[in-house]
Amino acid sequence: MELEKRNTLILSVAQGLSITTTSINMINTGLVGALLATNPSYSTIPLSLQFLTIALTLIPVSLLMGKFGRRSMFLLGSLAAFIGCLIIAFSIIDKSFYLFILGSIFLGFSQANQQFYRYAAADNVSNNQKSKAISLVLAGGIPKAIGDFDSSIQLIETGLFDKADFKRIHFAGHPEGNKDIDPDGTFNNVNRALKWKQDY
Numbered sequence: 001m002e003l004e005k006r007n008t009l010i011l012s013v014a015q016g017l018s019i020t021t022t023s024i025n026m027i028n029t030g031l032v033g034a035l036l037a038t039n040p041s042y043s044t045i046p047l048s049l050q051f052l053t054i055a056l057t058l059i060p061v062s063l064l065m066g067k068f069g070r071r072s073m074f075l076l077g078s079l080a081a082f083i084g085c086l087i088i089a090f091s092i093i094d095k096s097f098y099l100f101i102l103g104s105i106f107l108g109f110s111q112a113n114q115q116f117y118r119y120a121a122a123d124n125v126s127n128n129q130k131s132k133a134i135s136l137v138l139a140g141g142i143p144k145a146i147g148d149f150d151s152s153i154q155l156i157e158t159g160l161f162d163k164a165d166f167k168r169i170h171f172a173g174h175p176e177g178n179k180d181i182d183p184d185g186t187f188n189n190v191n192r193a194l195k196w197k198q199d200y
Contacts, residue, residue: 011117018114025050027155029104032088034164036097043164046104053108054115061112070120077113080106153196 026047033043065073084106091099148154155161161169 007120011120014114015117018111018117022111022114025107030166031160031164032092032100033097034166036091036095036100038097040165042097046101049101050104050108050111053105054112057109057112058115061109061116065116070116073113073116074120077110080113081110084110153193 029047029050030044033046034040037043037045061073061077084103087099087103087106091097091103156169
């Protein structure tokens with residue numbers, strides 16, 4: 001029982017870090033892409049290929065987990081993230097857009113592996129605890145923002161997107177009623193943010 005709790009806790013933390021880094025990654029990939037691309041319209045190619053890599057490798061990753069086990073694939077995914085980050089860091093120093101794309105593809109493969117944390121949680125607990133374990137892992141996150149910004153509105157207000165000559169910006173947000181943004185369970189903060197973004 002203690003091992004089940006420990007594994008669920010580890011996977012919850014991993015899921016929380018995965019969600020956090022993915023959110024940061026989506027913003028940074030677009031911004032760095034805009035700085036490195038020879039044409040601003042190419043700036044989202046790295047992010048697009050990242051998501052394409054996730055879509056194309058989800059089923060192969062699932063099949064490989066069935067053959068080699070989840071642990072092996074999670075380690076391979078972590079290694080891909082490490083290599084991808086090294087390539088991306090070098091691409092920024094070297095100002096190489098093509099290397100940046102390559103690093104982004106590695107990150108996409110890593111993120112495909114991260115989609116299976118919830119199933120790993122279910123595998124490690126008894127039948128009557130499976131739904132609870134999955135819920136705990138999916139709820140993984142951080143209680144407050146880390147750093148100078150805690151909303152996409154604050155990022156827009158910096159003017160960085162205007163400087164990078166972005167023509168259109170799409171916003172992702174919390175689902176209505178999410179207690180992270182509206183602790184009282186209402187839609188007040190969500191509606192206020194939505195109005196600001198639509199006006200922008």
